[in-house]
Amino acid sequence: MAKMKPTYTQDPTRPGEARALGWLPNRTRHLLIAFLGELIGTFLFLFFAFAATQTANNLLGNRAMDIQSLMYISLAFGFSLAVNVWAFFRVSGGLFNPAVTVAMALIGAVSLVKAALLILAQLLGAMAAAGVVSATFPGPLAVRTRLGAGTSISRGVFIEMFLTAMLIFVIFMLAAEKHRSTFVAPIGIGLALFVAELAGVLYTGGSLNPARSFGPDVVTKRFDGYHWIYWVGPLLGALLAVGLYRLLKFLEYESVNPGADGDGRQEVHYENGGSSTQYDDGVHTTRGHGATDGTSDEMDFASRIRTAKHGPHHNVALNHNQTESTAMSEPMAAFHQGHDGHHSQVTSDRSYRSGPSVESGSS
Helix, strand or coil, X not given: CXXXXXXXXXXXXXXXXXXXXXXXXXXXXXXXXXXXXXXHHHHHHHHHHHHHHHHHHHHHCCCCCCHHHHHHHHHHHHHHHHHHHXXXXXXXXXXXXXXXXXXXXXXXXXXXXXXXXXXXXXXXXXXHHHHHHHHHCCCCCCCCCCCCCCCCHHHHHHXXXXXXXXXXXXXXXXXXXXXXXXXXXXXXXXXXXXXXXXXXXXXXXXCCCHHHHHHHHHHHCCCCCCCCHHHHHHHHHHHHHHHHHHHHHHCCHHHCCCCCCCCCEEEEECCCCCEEEEXXXXXXXXXXXXXXXXXXCECCHHHHHHHHHHCCCCCCCCCCCCCHHHHHHCCCCCEEECCCCCEEECCCCCCCCCCCCCCCCCC
């Protein structure tokens, strides 16, 4: 894949205005801020998740895992991830997981240098979270990931692989693929981890995250002989998610439901270069100019997408049937045709764009 050019968010300071760490080169400053954000975010995510797991396991004692404890632990991980991803999404990306970081690097959303720094931050944050929980909460640390009774090593690898693949694919489609709902992506990501934990906690401990397993093992100084599965499984899951994502991008999945991210405002490009703007329910039938009997051939979706890609871009204007009162109720923003056939809001929010974003500080 061609190397993606980094895109920086708008600098909040004015030219000549002093800013924190302004003496550092811009790229170094961005990498340092991302490192600190990922370190703190990973710590907070795992601290609350570990604290809840410690509580559940202390209540269980020597009894086997029950459905209440399973639900409690799964909710803790899912909610903690959602809250902290939402808080740190604009700082470091809110990855908190080496497998997710590797996957983001493979699709070009994060540079290799930044990925390495984020993984280091994640491992340090996980160790710090496990250490603080061990020192703060009574009883021995009981948050290590272990294979459940009857779960073989090979089964553990595949369980971790498939659960991690689902989580990373959700992250790709909700966060890496920019769309009008990206700002609520943390909710979907947290729910994805919650569902995965429901399926995996009983059998593998529900790691899906090498840092999540590594931190407690370092603090307790206990590494099971199968600890490697909590690295290999999630990394294989990352490769599986990347493969599925690449396949959908190759097939131009955007053309199947091109109005999914719209607000009912559709700009139609015709074969002869004309265009019109329509408001409808997302189901579009486009006919050529000059048709009066309603029987002219419809343009297929692929043709429309090609026309949108290669034809001239047109700013959306009010059509002659739209009243002024209707216009006032519409969002006051300019739209143009995106590179993937979607309509993207470009005046009021330039952060929504097609494909994976390259985060600040990446090369």
